[in-house]
Amino acid sequence: MSTVLITGGHSGIGLAAAQALAGKKIDLVLAGRSPDRMGQVAGELRAEYGVGVTSLALDLSSLASVRAAAVRLRDMLGSGEVASLDAIACNAGGRFDGEVSPSSDGYERTFATNCLGHFLLVQLALPYLSEHGRVVYTSSSTHDPDSTDGRLVGAVVEPDAVALAGNGKGGLQALSAGKRYSTSKLCTVMYAYELDRRLRTAGSSISSIAFDPGSVPETGFLRGMPKPVRWISASAAMKWVMKRIGAVTSDAEFSGASLAALLTSPDYADVSGKYFQANDGKLSAVRSAQLSYDERRAAKLWDDTKHLVGLAADEEPILLR
Structure with a gap:
């Protein structure tokens, strides 16, 4: 049976993707920093779909937490608690309004959470990914x-x-x-493309894909904004306005199902x-920003990020060296 690891799989688009995958009898590893909520979601998914669901403590803003999660993942695979690792969804992220605040490592929190944490996680988990595994990075049209x-x-x-x-x-x-936020999402697309180039150079069959779920205001993306702003953003009138002005819009259910398809469907086996982009009920391959290519x-982004996360020589996957 296949297993997919989803960061942020206990809420929003990640939860919708987890539900779609569980409906296909795919086992899950839910990775995040809300153990109580992950445990609740894991229990609900097991009861409703009869699949294996494991929780993995992970705070993407902390490099120590990412390293600890990678060790735990290795141990779970080694013991058979998790049977395989067939895809990784780098899905969690956030926008941090207000003044700049540092992560526990002293880095700007948006970049640390949306970029550095996922970069390190992929580096450490890639050796455990199956031969034809997939890595899907959730970005945004704001890039x-x-x-x-x-x-x-x-x-x-x-x-x-x-x-x-x-x-x-x-x-x-x-x-x-x-x-x-927007620049962190540009970097996310560039990580996806650079990983693809390095995998192809190494002759690997692993796929690296970038995904824009569209604007889904009913998720936790705007949780730091005042309640009136959140209410207006999720209103039908605002969704109509956003579509009229050309914004990329979606809903959690469709975007989650789209993410699930990119992670596991045979239809997306050769799209590395x-x-x-999920936009108004359609999932399509589109051009990303010119700069992303x-x-x-x-x-340079890749090499500088390796330095920032302190990637040791024995931590870097052999096929990416």
Whole structure:
């Protein structure tokens, strides 16, 4: 039986994906920093679908937590508690409004959570992924400054890992929350593409895919905003306006089912290196931002990120060296 690891699989789009996968009798590893909620969701999924569901403690903003989760995952696979690892959904993430706040490692929290944590997790878990496994990165249309979503949230800045990790330090002016978020999602797409290039160079059959779930305001994305803003964003009138102005819109159920399909469906067995978008009930392969295809910038982003997460020589997967 197949097993999929989903970060943030206990809420929002991740939960919808977990439900869709469980409905296909696929076992799950739910990774996140809410043990009580994960335990509750795991019990519900086991009872309703009869699948194996394991919880994995993981705080993506903490590199120590990511390393501990990777060790725990290795042990679960070694003991047979988890039978296999066939796909990884790098799905969890967040936008952190207000002043810049550092992670436990001293990095800007948006970049630490949305980028550094998932980068390290993939590096450490890749050796345990099955031969034809898949890695799917949840990004956002906000990564494209030429899109409606990109203009609304805040146009991206240079995808420089060192600058983004240190944003707001040394008395320098901090980026807005929107720019921090959109740029982290640009980096996410670039990680997906760079992983694909390195896998292809190594002759690997593992796939690396980027996914835009669309704007889904009923999820926890806006949890840090005032209640009136959250209510207006989730209203039917606002959804109509967003569609009219060209924003990418979806709902949790469709986006979750789309993520589940990209992770496991035979229809997406040969789409590594592509960017898929869930928009108004359709899942399509589309072009991402022009900057996301810059291979020189992507290679630098990758190498700088390896330095920031402190990736040791024995931690880097052999096929990516």
